[in-house]
Amino acid sequence: MPGSPDTSYNASAITKEGAGTMEFTTHSWVWGGLNLNNGSIITAGGNGGFGFFSGAVNINSGTTLTINSDGTGFGYNNGWKPSSVNIVGGTVNGGGNHVWGISGGVNMTGGTLSSASYQWNFTDLNTVASSTTSTVTGALNIRGDGGYSTMVINVADGAAETDLLMSGNITGGPGITKRGAGQLVLSGTNSYSGNTTVEAGTLVVNGSIANATTTTVQSGA
Incomplete structure (x- = not known):
């Protein structure tokens, strides 16, 4: 696993329960994944290509993951970016001007991939059969x-x-x-x-x- 001067790796995934908001204000850990089951999470952007999550990121119904404007979003270095982002009725929101990429693509069952000027960058986008429309807003840059x-x-x-x-x-x-x-x-x-x-x-x-x-x-x- 590659390293970063100010970033440590934890193989465990975070599971977020409860209606409140959890916020990462500094980039000191990279976690093995994320299960967002209730409430919301706000993170700073990735630090020099090192993101916050290296495994699967699961955004479930009614929840919101917001990536703030600094840094490089989910990260782009191999081993330090999500293996996949799975949106099941939830929302992923990017707030900055940065490009990010993930290795396993984005998989949506309803839900929203949203941004203002944030540029999403990934190679595969998949939707699962659903009674609700999956929605992607904001710029999408195919690099x-x-x-x-x-x-x-x-x-x-x-x-x-x-x-x-x-x-x-x-x-x-x-x-x-x-x-x-x-x-x-x-x-x-x-x-x-x-x-x-x-x-x-x-x-x-x-x-x-x-x-x-x-x-x-x-x-x-």
């Missing part, structure tokens, strides 16, 4: 410096008419690949320049994808 050429968005078909709504602007060089039988709605003014490929299900563009190189809809989608 190619991680060695990938596309962001895969896998949308399951649930009871909600719109399974996944992405209302923020998607930027960056790589494109997106839509998989799964569900409906994805892009309502932002997107400026990513890679390809748009729809392998399955439905893609509705209420905003724009004017800079996309090519748009391909495969048979059956």
Whole structure:
């Protein structure tokens, strides 16, 4: 496990119960994961690429995880960023201008991935069939410096008419690949320049994808 001058590692996951708010104001520990079952947690941003959680981050119904504006969000160094972020009816909110990445993608069953000017950066976004719409707001930056050429968005078909709504602007060089039988709605003014490929299900563009190189809809989608 790599180290940081002011950061120690604890393999145990944090489980948060109770309606109150828990706040991390300094970056002195990296925990093995997070189970947010009730209430809310506020953290400072990651310190030099070292985040607060290295295992699975689970955000359950009615709860909120807020990452403040300083630092590098969830972190980006291998071993010091989440293995996955799993939003089950809860909210993850980023408040700054930073880009972060995680190794296992974001998995949503309803709930919200929200921000103002924060730029989310990950390679895989998956939604589970749900009666409520999963929502992503704020800027989403698809970066190619991680060695990938596309962001895969896998949308399951649930009871909600719109399974996944992405209302923020998607930027960056790589494109997106839509998989799964569900409906994805892009309502932002997107400026990513890679390809748009729809392998399955439905893609509705209420905003724009004017800079996309090519748009391909495969048979059956």
